[in-house]
Amino acid sequence: MKVGIIGLGLMGGSFALALRRIYNDLRIVGYDHNDQHGIEALELGIVDKVTDELESFADADLIVLAIPVDGIVALLPHLTFVSPETTIVDLGSTKERIVQAVPSEIRANFVAAHPMTGTERFGPQAAFAELYRGKVVVLCNIEESGEIQRKRAKEIFSDMGMKIFYMDAAEHDRHAAFISHMPHALSFALANAVMKQENPRAIIALAGGGFKDMSRIAKSSPQMWTDIFKQNKSNLIEAIECFKGELERCEEIVLREDWEALYGWMERANTLHEIL
Amino acid sequence: MKVGIIGLGLMGGSFALALRRIYNDLRIVGYDHNDQHGIEALELGIVDKVTDELESFADADLIVLAIPVDGIVALLPHLTFVSPETTIVDLGSTKERIVQAVPSEIRANFVAAHPMTGTERFGPQAAFAELYRGKVVVLCNIEESGEIQRKRAKEIFSDMGMKIFYMDAAEHDRHAAFISHMPHALSFALANAVMKQENPRAIIALAGGGFKDMSRIAKSSPQMWTDIFKQNKSNLIEAIECFKGELERCEEIVLREDWEALYGWMERANTLHEIL
Numbered sequence: 001m002k003v004g005i006i007g008l009g010l011m012g013g014s015f016a017l018a019l020r021r022i023y024n025d026l027r028i029v030g031y032d033h034n035d036q037h038g039i040e041a042l043e044l045g046i047v048d049k050v051t052d053e054l055e056s057f058a059d060a061d062l063i064v065l066a067i068p069v070d071g072i073v074a075l076l077p078h079l080t081f082v083s084p085e086t087t088i089v090d091l092g093s094t095k096e097r098i099v100q101a102v103p104s105e106i107r108a109n110f111v112a113a114h115p116m117t118g119t120e121r122f123g124p125q126a127a128f129a130e131l132y133r134g135k136v137v138v139l140c141n142i143e144e145s146g147e148i149q150r151k152r153a154k155e156i157f158s159d160m161g162m163k164i165f166y167m168d169a170a171e172h173d174r175h176a177a178f179i180s181h182m183p184h185a186l187s188f189a190l191a192n193a194v195m196k197q198e199n200p201r202a203i204i205a206l207a208g209g210g211f212k213d214m215s216r217i218a219k220s221s222p223q224m225w226t227d228i229f230k231q232n233k234s235n236l237i238e239a240i241e242c243f244k245g246e247l248e249r250c251e252e253i254v255l256r257e258d259w260e261a262l263y264g265w266m267e268r269a270n271t272l273h274e275i276l
Numbered sequence: 277m278k279v280g281i282i283g284l285g286l287m288g289g290s291f292a293l294a295l296r297r298i299y300n301d302l303r304i305v306g307y308d309h310n311d312q313h314g315i316e317a318l319e320l321g322i323v324d325k326v327t328d329e330l331e332s333f334a335d336a337d338l339i340v341l342a343i344p345v346d347g348i349v350a351l352l353p354h355l356t357f358v359s360p361e362t363t364i365v366d367l368g369s370t371k372e373r374i375v376q377a378v379p380s381e382i383r384a385n386f387v388a389a390h391p392m393t394g395t396e397r398f399g400p401q402a403a404f405a406e407l408y409r410g411k412v413v414v415l416c417n418i419e420e421s422g423e424i425q426r427k428r429a430k431e432i433f434s435d436m437g438m439k440i441f442y443m444d445a446a447e448h449d450r451h452a453a454f455i456s457h458m459p460h461a462l463s464f465a466l467a468n469a470v471m472k473q474e475n476p477r478a479i480i481a482l483a484g485g486g487f488k489d490m491s492r493i494a495k496s497s498p499q500m501w502t503d504i505f506k507q508n509k510s511n512l513i514e515a516i517e518c519f520k521g522e523l524e525r526c527e528e529i530v531l532r533e534d535w536e537a538l539y540g541w542m543e544r545a546n547t548l549h550e551i552l
Contacts, residue, residue, distance in 0.1 A: 118484065178469070180486060185526050187545070188542050190462065203454050204551045204552055205412065206414060206441070206451055208455075210492075214489070219546055230533070233531075240526070243466060246466075270495055276480055276488065
């Protein structure tokens with residue numbers, strides 16, 4: 001299988017390493033704006049070759065778009081040269097703006113995917129083969145993809161050990177705002193709130209596991225997350241407003257010292273873990 | 277050493293198990309309102325005996341108060357019978373109201389401690405010997421404790437492998453609001469915001485590591501946390517307001533689509549991890 005990986009960071013690099021674990025007879029070519037990433041990806045055995053010519057992917061069986069979501073939207077119009085058999089999969093965290101940006105000539109080639117995985121680290125050095133195993137991947141508007149492409153994408157994600165969910169792109173973006181994008185906003189805001197205190201070092205010295213968990217994703221890439229917030233703006237704002245409503249309910253209960261209501265509010269929060 | 281553990285849950289149970297790892301010649305007696313906890317603690321080898329008479333701790337070398345913070349405040353006036361040599365250590369997450377509640381007759385006996393550790397689990401079954409190792413413990417207003425008691429408390433926490441910090445109780449409560457209490461409010465609010473959506477199951481099915489981390493402490497005990505919010509009310513509200521200011525800054529930047537400012541806001545959040 002001939003594979004082109006566009007974007008050799010955590011997501012793209014890990015995708016290549018995962019493919020190497022499950023398939024023989026692979027030829028993986030990488031493409032990245034950042035030359036240093038290309039060099040590292042070669043050294044780490046993530047790719048067999050790097051290129052700076054997109055056209056060299058014309059006969060690829062699979063092209064993986066693992067760059068920030070704005071980059072995906074900008075790149076799609078430049079991929080119309082691919083063969084009718086090629087499968088193009090994107091790994092972006094937003095889906096509606098991306099599926100809208102796919103040129104009609106290559107709509108059948110395209111499979112919109114969002115693997116619900118990641119770490120706060122980035123770059124080729126952060127890549128590891130097990131990033132995708134056991135995780136969920138959401139495939140959006142799959143009925144608009146060609147038959148060959150649907151089959152190939154399902155097969156690859158399934159071979160990678162992922163659980164596949166199907167969803168409309170608009171529904172995906174609403175859900176992702178609640179389960180991922182808004183929680184990132186909270187973590188960034190928490191980090192900034194603490195850093196703004198008079199003596200953040202003295203405060204942070206006391207950090208236990210709870211704070212470490214809550215602030216971990218505040219380490220995430222600003223480039224990647226600026227794009228996501230931009231592309232999912234209205235769902236994100238709606239999710240933040242909904243969260244703020246709950247936080248203000250907590251404040252209001254504490255201020256009027258209704259400890260029974262506070263107990264009930266916390267007990268309701270506990271119920272999440274019956275589902276999670 | 278004769279030890280009395282009041283409260284046989286995660287904190288008290290783990291404290292007993294940690295003592296067993298480091299000292300021989302221990303006699304550990306437990307006390308818990310919940311009879312079932314007493315039975316389990318005996319079965320699990322956490323305590324040698326359970327009692328329902330506080331007075332049996334009169335000649336204890338060490339009494340550990342590992343109950344919710346309101347319980348500590350209520351219990352302190354009933355511990356005036358202890359010998360002048362006894363050390364009473366509380367493990368509560370707030371400190372100012374507790375040190376104010378210590379009767380003057382036993383002020384020298386008392387050492388106010390907050391070990392910055394825990395898990396979202398509770399009860400004797402949740403206890404494990406390694407809970408405290410490598411973690412921070414804050415000792416408050418230590419100059420008000422007697423010499424024997426200061427020495428004993430430092431020795432025990434140090435033998436348990438903890439890093440000891442000293443702080444004024446009021447300062448502790450301000451810091452703890454930012455590093456622990458407010459983050460718990462965020463996690464509870466996040467869980468409630470998601471559970472309130474039309475189809476929480478469909479959303480939660482997509483949860484990746486970020487959401488799992490952010491919602492983990494929403495599983496914490498409502499009883500324990502209602503008390504903490506109550507005792508640290510004004511610092512908690514101040515920390516929530518500060519957090520809300522940062523979240524609203526994010527919203528405002530997203531709404532006016534100033535992506536450069538958003539990038540800068542996220543980049544500032546990243547700096548937390550240079551300290552953490």
